Amino acid sequence: MQRTRYFLRLFAAGLLMCLAGEPLMAGEPIKIGMAGPFSGSDASFGEQLWRGAEQAAADLNAAGGVLGRPLQLVKADDACDPKQASAVASRLVDREKVVAVIGHFCSSSTIPASTIYADAGVLMMTPGSTNPVVTERKLPTIFRMCGRDDQQGVVGAEFVVQRLKAERIAVLHDKTTYGQGLADAMKARLHALGKKEVIYEGLTRGEKDFNALVTKLKSLQSDAVYFGGYHSEAGPLVRQMREQGMKAALISGDGIFSEVLVTSAGGPAYVEGVFMTFGADPRNLPAGRGLVEIFRKNGYEPEGYTLYSYATLQAIVAAMQATQSLDGEKLAQWLHENAVETVMGKKAWDGKGDLRVSDYVMYRWDDKGKYKELD
Amino acid sequence: MDIYIFGQQLVNGLVLGSTYGLIAVGYTMVYGIIGMINFAHGEIYMISAYLTAIFLALLAGFGLHSVPVVLLLVLLCTLFLTALYGWSVERIAYRPLRHSNRLAPLISAIGISLILQNYIRISQGARNQGVPPVLEGVWRIPAQAVEQQFVQITYQQSLIVITALASMALLTWVIHHTALGRACRATQQDRVMANLLGVDTDRIISVVFVMGAAMAAVAGMLVTLNYGSFDFYIGFLMGIKAFTAAVLGGIGSLPGAMLGGVVLGLAESFFAGFVNSDYKDVFAFSLLILFLIFRPSGFLGVPEVEKV
Numbered sequence: 001m002q003r004t005r006y007f008l009r010l011f012a013a014g015l016l017m018c019l020a021g022e023p024l025m026a027g028e029p030i031k032i033g034m035a036g037p038f039s040g041s042d043a044s045f046g047e048q049l050w051r052g053a054e055q056a057a058a059d060l061n062a063a064g065g066v067l068g069r070p071l072q073l074v075k076a077d078d079a080c081d082p083k084q085a086s087a088v089a090s091r092l093v094d095r096e097k098v099v100a101v102i103g104h105f106c107s108s109s110t111i112p113a114s115t116i117y118a119d120a121g122v123l124m125m126t127p128g129s130t131n132p133v134v135t136e137r138k139l140p141t142i143f144r145m146c147g148r149d150d151q152q153g154v155v156g157a158e159f160v161v162q163r164l165k166a167e168r169i170a171v172l173h174d175k176t177t178y179g180q181g182l183a184d185a186m187k188a189r190l191h192a193l194g195k196k197e198v199i200y201e202g203l204t205r206g207e208k209d210f211n212a213l214v215t216k217l218k219s220l221q222s223d224a225v226y227f228g229g230y231h232s233e234a235g236p237l238v239r240q241m242r243e244q245g246m247k248a249a250l251i252s253g254d255g256i257f258s259e260v261l262v263t264s265a266g267g268p269a270y271v272e273g274v275f276m277t278f279g280a281d282p283r284n285l286p287a288g289r290g291l292v293e294i295f296r297k298n299g300y301e302p303e304g305y306t307l308y309s310y311a312t313l314q315a316i317v318a319a320m321q322a323t324q325s326l327d328g329e330k331l332a333q334w335l336h337e338n339a340v341e342t343v344m345g346k347k348a349w350d351g352k353g354d355l356r357v358s359d360y361v362m363y364r365w366d367d368k369g370k371y372k373e374l375d
Numbered sequence: 376m377d378i379y380i381f382g383q384q385l386v387n388g389l390v391l392g393s394t395y396g397l398i399a400v401g402y403t404m405v406y407g408i409i410g411m412i413n414f415a416h417g418e419i420y421m422i423s424a425y426l427t428a429i430f431l432a433l434l435a436g437f438g439l440h441s442v443p444v445v446l447l448l449v450l451l452c453t454l455f456l457t458a459l460y461g462w463s464v465e466r467i468a469y470r471p472l473r474h475s476n477r478l479a480p481l482i483s484a485i486g487i488s489l490i491l492q493n494y495i496r497i498s499q500g501a502r503n504q505g506v507p508p509v510l511e512g513v514w515r516i517p518a519q520a521v522e523q524q525f526v527q528i529t530y531q532q533s534l535i536v537i538t539a540l541a542s543m544a545l546l547t548w549v550i551h552h553t554a555l556g557r558a559c560r561a562t563q564q565d566r567v568m569a570n571l572l573g574v575d576t577d578r579i580i581s582v583v584f585v586m587g588a589a590m591a592a593v594a595g596m597l598v599t600l601n602y603g604s605f606d607f608y609i610g611f612l613m614g615i616k617a618f619t620a621a622v623l624g625g626i627g628s629l630p631g632a633m634l635g636g637v638v639l640g641l642a643e644s645f646f647a648g649f650v651n652s653d654y655k656d657v658f659a660f661s662l663l664i665l666f667l668i669f670r671p672s673g674f675l676g677v678p679e680v681e682k683v
Binding site for chain 2 (some may be wrong): 038039040041044175201202203207208211212213215216218219221231232235236243244245260262263265266267270
């Protein structure tokens with residue numbers, strides 16, 4: 001009985017699908033890879049990326065697909081692990097035969113994976129990898145929808161020196177490609193501004209106890225702490241700073257741009273006065289207003305990289321429609337030369353695949369566990 | 376050197392070490408009785424962190440706000456469920472392999488650890504989870520300090536140190552002065568003979584796993600409340616560090632686990648605090664290797680005697 005009903009339901013579902021899908025779009029779906037950390041401690045970023053890409057694919061398909069064919073996302077989990085990133089990149093290229101890839105997220109994953117895409121001539125655009133090396137190697141089919149750490153670090157350093165007027169600046173990182181790269185960029189700008197850091201050290205990802213490091217910061221009397229890394233370490237770090245009575249500001253980059261920072265710190269009281277750099281909030285741009293409303297109506301706040309991911313798919317599809325082609329090199333050629341209207345406004349890329357204009361601004365967390373752009 | 380900074384690093388190391396010690400006790404007990412390293416112990420600790428958060432939320436939902444009552448209730452509930460996990464792991468993954476070669480249970484332990492980790496990841500999500508601060512407050516010496524001139528320990532941290540010492544003392548007493556402890560020691564010395572003399576060794580081994588898991592539950596709760604956040608992956612690094620502490624102290628010895636934990640904690644703290652936190656783990660583990668070369672049985676371990 002149970003079983004018959006199950007089959008009946010399956011049959012009905014199949015029938016419905018035929019009715020809905022067929023007449024609109026014929027032909028094989030176009031496969032687009034969506035690679036990012038869907039598991040592991042950075043999975044909250046993976047969720048942002050997936051939500052954005054999923055919505056974009058749904059909207060584009062509703063509008064008739066691309067070249068008369070529907071888009072199909074292929075989810076690939078790299079867990080922000082470089083080894084796994086190479087493996088899933090090969091899978092996307094060889095087995096899934098994707099024509100383009102949205103991703104990856106962590107720079108340490110994007111860099112090894114991008115060589116695989118470049119060798120196969122597959123277009124890759126990362127919504128969130130900010131390490132300079134991603135595009136600095138001038139691989140022709142590699143792009144990004146975000147800024148670079150050398151731009152982000154500059155904004156961070158100038159903020160610390162000019163706005164906070166800090167004298168004894170500590171620079172910490174989490175020893176990852178992204179974290180250390182960001183800290184290095186910040187440090188370089190700091191030196192250019194004629195300041196020198198009191199300490200430059202790394203901590204270990206996955207640990208929760210940074211008390212020894214915090215005591216050391218205290219003994220150095222540092223009045224501002226810059227941290228290159230992600231929220232899972234930034235949370236405990238700032239909590240232990242406050243517990244030990246340190247009032248110094250914590251400044252970080254886009255790696256902590258998620259409300260999970262509050263959970264990582266164990267309460268909104270601890271994140272008050274934490275600063276971070278991120279692109280001007282895309283949720284406030286006129287181009288994306290309608291889309292943000294749709295997300296909110298579905299009970300999801302499109303924070304962080306959600307809209308970046310949406311815009312990434314828009315850019316890829318715009319290139320496909322303009323060139324009437326699925327060839328990675330042709331798409332890349334077009335993107336290097338043309339601008340695209342996205343949900344985040346008009347975007348254009350230079351010869352390396354970096355955005356022509358970057359828009360990093362500083363955000364500040366309040367004691368309610370919310371963040372706001374500083375003016 | 377500033378005396379307050381030195382004192383603070385001492386406290387940092389002591390607290391971190393007690394955390395390691397609390398978890399190391401579980402490793403060392405299991406090893407002491409059946410000579411097997413229970414690699415799933417770190418995951419049991421991780422599960423107890425989740426249970427702590429769940430029960431805290433439940434109690435807050437019932438409107439309970441008295442701190443000692445909440446702590447006690449959460450501890451009891453977490454202890455019970457975590458012990459159940461420990462018992463089930465032994466029953467499912469280790470007991471059927473008791474008479475196969477030495478490697479089989481080891482692989483089985485690694486397998487169980489991966490299963491538990493992924494099960495939590497899928498069922499609870501990979502996001503960081505947090506608990507609200509329950510026990511707030513801090514002791515400072517001197518009490519009326521100005522300008523960061525003080526050494527401090529939070530109530531939560533002192534609870535960790537006290538509990539670690541107390542539970543180690545309690546377990547040592549149980550092993551040396553009770554009928555259950557005698558049965559445990561008999562099982563450790565000669566399992567076949569103990570069985571012949573009427574000790575139900577299967578039951579004893581189950582009890583040992585339950586006690587080990589209970590210790591992991593205590594640690595899971597206290598550490599979670601101290602750091603305020605956790606994810607499905609915390610068991611791995613903590614497990615490795617605690618295992619190191621157990622080996623350093625002499626695996627099989629309960630006071631050794633505590634001592635090893637504190638030594639490891641202090642070494643990490645002082646190195647990170649006064650030298651360089653980049654190389655903290657390199658230093659701690661080099662120390663372990665050096666120590667094991669010159670004293671393979673650890674601080675308080677008994678050198679293995681060849682039985683003839």
